[in-house]
Amino acid sequence: MAPVDKSKVPWWVSNLIVPLVNLTLALLVSGLFIFIAGENPYQAVRLIIYGSFGYIEGFAYTLYYTTNFIFTGLAFAVAFHCRLFNIGGEGQAYIGGLGVFLVAVNFSFLPVPMVWLLSIAGAMVFGAAWAFIPAYLQATRGSHVVITTIMFNFIAASLMVFLLVDVIRDTAQMGPHTVALPKEQWFPSFKDFAALFGIKIRYSPLNISFLLAIAASFFVWFLVWKTRWGYEMRAVGHNTQAAIYAGISPYKNIIIAMCISGGLAGLLGVNEILGVHHKIVAGFPAGYGFTGIAVALMGRNHPIGIFPAAFLFGILYQGGSEVTFDMPNITRYMFVAVQGVIILFSGALENLFRPQIESFFVNRLNIKASA
Amino acid sequence: MVSPILELENINKSFGHVHANKNINLKINKGTIHGIIGENGAGKSTLMSIVFGLYQANSGKIKINGKEINLRSPKDSIINGIGMVHQHFMLVENFTVLENIILGFEGELVFGKNLEKAKKDLKNLCETYKLNIDLNSTISDLSVGFRQRVEILKSLYRGAEILILDEPTGVLTPQEVDELFKILRSLKEEGKTIVLITHKLIEIMDLTNEVSVMRQGEMVGHTKTENTNKEQLAEMMVGRSVLLRLDKNDSKTGDVLFKVEDLSVKDDLQVIRVKNVNLEIREGEILGLAGVTGNGQTELLEALSGIRKVESGEIFLDGNKVSDNQNFLDPRELKEKGLAHVPEDRQRMGLVTDFKAYENLIFGYHDQQPFSKSSILKHRDIITHSKKIMEEYDVRPQSPNLITSNFSGGNQQKIILSRELNENPKVLLVGQPTRGVDIGAIEFIHQRLIEMRDRGAAILLVSVELDEILSLSDRIVVMFDGKIVGERENKNVTDRELGLLMAGVV
Numbered sequence: 001m002a003p004v005d006k007s008k009v010p011w012w013v014s015n016l017i018v019p020l021v022n023l024t025l026a027l028l029v030s031g032l033f034i035f036i037a038g039e040n041p042y043q044a045v046r047l048i049i050y051g052s053f054g055y056i057e058g059f060a061y062t063l064y065y066t067t068n069f070i071f072t073g074l075a076f077a078v079a080f081h082c083r084l085f086n087i088g089g090e091g092q093a094y095i096g097g098l099g100v101f102l103v104a105v106n107f108s109f110l111p112v113p114m115v116w117l118l119s120i121a122g123a124m125v126f127g128a129a130w131a132f133i134p135a136y137l138q139a140t141r142g143s144h145v146v147i148t149t150i151m152f153n154f155i156a157a158s159l160m161v162f163l164l165v166d167v168i169r170d171t172a173q174m175g176p177h178t179v180a181l182p183k184e185q186w187f188p189s190f191k192d193f194a195a196l197f198g199i200k201i202r203y204s205p206l207n208i209s210f211l212l213a214i215a216a217s218f219f220v221w222f223l224v225w226k227t228r229w230g231y232e233m234r235a236v237g238h239n240t241q242a243a244i245y246a247g248i249s250p251y252k253n254i255i256i257a258m259c260i261s262g263g264l265a266g267l268l269g270v271n272e273i274l275g276v277h278h279k280i281v282a283g284f285p286a287g288y289g290f291t292g293i294a295v296a297l298m299g300r301n302h303p304i305g306i307f308p309a310a311f312l313f314g315i316l317y318q319g320g321s322e323v324t325f326d327m328p329n330i331t332r333y334m335f336v337a338v339q340g341v342i343i344l345f346s347g348a349l350e351n352l353f354r355p356q357i358e359s360f361f362v363n364r365l366n367i368k369a370s371a
Numbered sequence: 372m373v374s375p376i377l378e379l380e381n382i383n384k385s386f387g388h389v390h391a392n393k394n395i396n397l398k399i400n401k402g403t404i405h406g407i408i409g410e411n412g413a414g415k416s417t418l419m420s421i422v423f424g425l426y427q428a429n430s431g432k433i434k435i436n437g438k439e440i441n442l443r444s445p446k447d448s449i450i451n452g453i454g455m456v457h458q459h460f461m462l463v464e465n466f467t468v469l470e471n472i473i474l475g476f477e478g479e480l481v482f483g484k485n486l487e488k489a490k491k492d493l494k495n496l497c498e499t500y501k502l503n504i505d506l507n508s509t510i511s512d513l514s515v516g517f518r519q520r521v522e523i524l525k526s527l528y529r530g531a532e533i534l535i536l537d538e539p540t541g542v543l544t545p546q547e548v549d550e551l552f553k554i555l556r557s558l559k560e561e562g563k564t565i566v567l568i569t570h571k572l573i574e575i576m577d578l579t580n581e582v583s584v585m586r587q588g589e590m591v592g593h594t595k596t597e598n599t600n601k602e603q604l605a606e607m608m609v610g611r612s613v614l615l616r617l618d619k620n621d622s623k624t625g626d627v628l629f630k631v632e633d634l635s636v637k638d639d640l641q642v643i644r645v646k647n648v649n650l651e652i653r654e655g656e657i658l659g660l661a662g663v664t665g666n667g668q669t670e671l672l673e674a675l676s677g678i679r680k681v682e683s684g685e686i687f688l689d690g691n692k693v694s695d696n697q698n699f700l701d702p703r704e705l706k707e708k709g710l711a712h713v714p715e716d717r718q719r720m721g722l723v724t725d726f727k728a729y730e731n732l733i734f735g736y737h738d739q740q741p742f743s744k745s746s747i748l749k750h751r752d753i754i755t756h757s758k759k760i761m762e763e764y765d766v767r768p769q770s771p772n773l774i775t776s777n778f779s780g781g782n783q784q785k786i787i788l789s790r791e792l793n794e795n796p797k798v799l800l801v802g803q804p805t806r807g808v809d810i811g812a813i814e815f816i817h818q819r820l821i822e823m824r825d826r827g828a829a830i831l832l833v834s835v836e837l838d839e840i841l842s843l844s845d846r847i848v849v850m851f852d853g854k855i856v857g858e859r860e861n862k863n864v865t866d867r868e869l870g871l872l873m874a875g876v877v
Contacts, residue, residue, distance in 0.1 A: 228738055228746045239723045244678055245714055246735030247703025305528065 013361045015305075015351050019298070019346060023312075026345035030338040040331045052315040053320025060190050061205035062318040067271050069310035071215040072292025074220045075264035076302035077144075081224055082257035083237035088134060090289025092127040093154030094119040096266020098160065099126025101168075103281050104181050112184055120212070120270055127266020128259040130156060135170040135258030139251045145258070153170040153289070164282050176282040176328075201365025207275035217303040218266060223260070247258070263287060281341075294343045305352075313339070367368045374437030375484055376401040377422070382431035384417055391417040393588045395431070399533070399581075404565045406575040406596070409585035409608055410809035418585070420537050422566075423455040424448040427710050431609045435708035454526025455535040458701060460518050462510045469493070469506040472525045488529075497525050500557050501762065516547035523554065523714060529564075534814075535566045544663040544868050545837070552578055570608075570809065572601045584608055601652060609811050621844045625654030626690075628829035629710075629798045634668075634684035636674040643682065644670040646853040651797050652798070652829040656821065659844025659861070660833045667853035668833045669715060672802050676712040677702040689797055695874075706735060711791040715802030715833065718858050721777055721787040729757040732790050752800070759856045764789035765815065781812035788816060799823060816844060837866050837873075849873055 031041035052062040072089045079086035103122030107115050134148035164176040171181075184290075190206035224230035235243040236253040243250055272284045295313055299305030320335035375398040391414045399405045408559075409415045420426045422433065424442040432439050435451050442448050443595040448455075462471050472493060478485040491508060497504055502520050510518060519539060526534055536555075540548045555565055555578060574581050575596065580597065582605040584592045587660045592607050612627060629652040636645035644667040652658045662668055665866060673679035675686060677693075677700055686694040688708055693700045700708070714720040722731050733742045733753055757771035766778070768787045775783060782803065791799065801820065806815040820843060824830055834840050840847055849857045849872040857872040 070380050226748055226750070227742050228748060231737055231748060234726070235723050235734070237717075238725045241720045242734070245676070245702060245712070245720045246737075247677075247701050247706060249701075250736075 001210050001276065003237075009362060010365070014074025014105040014354070014360055015300070018350075021357060022345045022350065023342065026150075026338075026342040029341050029345070033334065033337060034330065035340075036232065037334065039327045044323050044327065044330065047326055047353075048315065048319030050317045050319075052319040057202050057204045057320060058322070060201075060206035062314040063190075063210055064204065064206040064271075064314075064319040065209045065277075066307075066310045066314035067213045068268050068288040069269065069292060069295045069313050070217060071268045072289050072298060072307060073218055073260045073295035073306040073310050074266055075289075076293050076296035077262060077299070077303075077306060078220055078224065079257050079261035080296060081230070081237050081299050082139070082233040082253055084135075084254060084257055084261070085146045085269070086134075086149055086258060087146060087290070087293060088131060088152045088262045089263070089292050090285050090287070091149070091153035092130045092265035093268035093285040093289050094153075094261040095130040095269075096123040096127035096263075097269030097273050097280055097284060098163070099123045099266060100269045101178060103179070104185055104274070108182060108185065113302055115185055116187070116274065119274060120267070121267040123269045124263035125266075132255065132257045135255045138258070139222070139254040141260050146270045151224045157283070160280070161282060162333065164280065168321070170279070177277075178279045180279045183278075185274065187270075189275065196311065205276040207271070209271035209275045212267065212270065216267060217307060220264070221303045229253075229256060241341055252359070265292075280301045291339070295344070311344075316342075331366070373401070374434070376436055377566075378432075378434040378437070379418075379422070380432040380434070382418065382421060383429045383432070384414075384421060384426060385429055390618050391588050392421070392428070395590050397583055397590060397593075399564060399566060401564050402559060402562050402579055403580040404559050405569060406567045406579035406580060406582040407567065407585060408569055408572070408604060410570060410811065413585040413608070415585050416537060419455065419537060419566065419568055422448070423535060425451060428876055449529050449531070452530055452532035453535065454529060454531025454533070456522040456537065456539060458537045458539075460522055462518060462521060465509065466512045467507050468508050468513075468521050468524075471510060471521060472506075476529070476721065483672040489580070493524065493528060497526060499561065500527070500554060501588070502554065510599065512549075515544055516550060519543070519551065520554065520634050520656055523558075531563070533564045533566065535568070537568045538570070539567070540569070540571065541841065545873070548574075572604050575604065576601060585617055593610055605810060619843075620825070622655050622824060624655070624845075625827065627651050628654050628689055629831070630687040631675065632685045632687070634671070634674065635682040636670045636679055638670050638681050644853050645674065645682075647684070648850075648853075648855055650848065650855070654829055654848065655824055655827050657824050657830040657844045658834055659840035659847040660831060660850055661837060661847055661869055661873055662833075662835070662850035662851055663838045664835050666850050668802070668850055671850070672712070672715060672800055672831075672833055676710065676714075677782055677802055677867045678704045703738075705770065706794070709794075709797035711794055711796035711799050713787055713791050713799070713801045713804055715806075717783055717787055719782075722783060724774075724776040725784075726775055726784060727765070728761070728775055728778065729753050732757045732760060732771070734790065736790070736794065759791045760793055761786075764819075779809075783806040784808050784816065785812065788819060794817060795826070798830060799828050800828045800833075801830060804832070805834075805839060806838065837869060840869075841866060 020096065034041045034044045051058050053059055072093065075089045099122035100119045103119045104115055105242055107118050108120070130152060133143050134152055136143045137143040137148055150210070161176065164178065168178050170177060170179040187209060189208040190203055190204055194201050232243070232248045233253050233256065235246065235248050236250045240250050268285060268288055273280060277284060291313055295306055295309045299307070299309035316335060316339060320338070323330050324332055377399040379395055379397040382392050384392040385833060386527070393840050407415050407418070417426065421428050422442070424445045424447050426820050427443065433442060434440065436828055440451055442451070463474065469490065473486070473489050493506055496502070502524055504517065504524060510521065513521070518873065523534065539551060543551060558565060567574065569575065579596045582604065582742040583590060584604060586608060601762055610638050631648055634645060634648045635643055637642045646670060650658065660668060670679060673736070674681050681694050681696050681699055684710055685692055688705070688710055693705060693708065702712070720722055737743060737748065743749060753770055754809065758769070761769045761771065764785045766782050766789065775786065788804070804816050804820065808816065820830060820832070832840065832843055841861065844861050847859050847861055847869065848867060859868070865876060
């Protein structure tokens, strides 16, 4: 088959139709899994949709997961524009959470909004600091960030367990977690908002961090495409030689990109600490850092793509847990497999049907244009 | 009458909207060297890829010795006696010559009888065509010229009667070109047919018996080489008359703007590649630096533009020292001081090919007014600037939002040139400005460089094309093995003399 002239392919074909086709295929294959497991795929889909959209608390849960995936997805995307494969979002988020807690505890004499702003800053600084070490090693010693960041995930986990057991543990309790923050510092939750309008709903973890995630998306878009920093990061990522020729320092940009990436991952700590747990609990990043990689790849590393991708994974998380309640043959791990299939089709096999789809539409449009 | 060995009838080939070959008819006679000439993108390589079975034509017939054949893959072509030597060699670097040639045709599980036979056959071929190849040497130890011979030997061993060579001289030194031409002539004498794809007119005139000219996917003419001349062929290629010799006045030189004293530079492997080089370029002067690729020009250019560290020696710009082995200005600081650089390899260094055109048009100047203010890029001003500059330098298509890799080589080069020349630099370093660029654009680029010179810029032109050096430079220095081995005024030098200097003979 002749290659299609890329410049002739309309943007909506390559950016909307192709991902949708891939997603549909992934869902069909996932349906097959569910069928083999002995359940009705159609019923499973209904449960997923009901669980994630069907009632207000369910929908709130979906958006809560979406919030986390936006943070970690954006984090991965920023580093990726500098061609750095930051898979350390998990550890950076964990340490970011430490930043949130330490700031909130130590600055509790300040007015609450100030504490919030400082905590957000604390999350970013701690997350960035955790990303800085691998970045520095990559920039100066060429130690590959894939290796160092994954090791830093383990180091972060061990460090936090040490802190939670021996240093900052709530001594009145047995579990590895800190004391709770004072109630006035808690982020307003969706439940509180609903109550303002006289709507009574049950608990859900959704809180105003969701708005922070939207703001972070705008920030990333602006940073990457509208500022000199983003321009230089992308130049280093696409062609390091050319960047050096143009007087752009790869060293500086590797560090900047990784620190911004780590800072964004750290924001997950804001959602989890200020919004949900109100204290540090062991293992709170719970794999969001890794799923963020898939979210970013599926969203083509653009905030506009990351949002729907994060939302989709939010649906899968929330709807999936609903399915596992109702269908005894479907375990939690089944949905890890479903995620895997989605990543496979929209990541690794992204170009499987692209040429056919693109040439189909290009030919269609040609016929229309000449008719 | 004997039917031609290869005949094409009404070949058509489209890629999407692009009609790469339109109703091509071509007859190639046995025992001749047939040149196919045309600008980049004229459809030469597409046509030959169809003949070699890499692409399938949308319509049309291919006949060999008058018999129609169907070529579905290179394998079919090889069976029908067609061989092709590609621009980029298809050899396994860590295999020996012999291993490369029998690859895919081993014919036995454990090497033995067949291998011995192959060795004998290959030795005979080498002798017949004076290829002078040692079958046991490893490819990675061989020079480019020898690798090409291995490719030729490979095709012959597989029974090629028609040998297609795609731009074979692009990577060779003048001396290697002479050797290649000798081999091709002896092949012709032995009755083989050769198809030579090139955009170099001089090769056509030197070597071929017949020539076909392509332009924009069409065959625009066939002629016997003896009945034509370079000017006529160039006109057919471009579709209008072309100035092969540049009109230029004598230079009016002023003060020394750029000076290099006793400069030595190491490459990435810590080998000294530039050895005690001294250069002086005056205001309003083009200094041509000739030399065979790999004699230190790349490292010299990188050191002068601040990309590579200076090992010893000093560089002066406009009377001020800018670099020695202690302190050196980085490329950005040098740009601010009025030094612009068009790098040798545009895709590796001069451009980010995944960027949009407008992003490349400000590349390296993106932090300056009016393109950015307090670190925020001013999109509207950048687009306005890009449109203006693309029109001025005739970059086609004139769309700043198009991804750079979608532009042709010549237009990519124009993007770099327009960016660097637009700043009106005092000193301009230019590496291989017309490599892989078609004739129309070459003319344009050369005129721009002369204009810059006349405006008082000091220009260092590094090129492996002797013609280019001779037609542009006021003064010429030759680099060999990292040293400047000769300096000549352009008026009283011949290309023979330069060729000997380049080969390090004198």
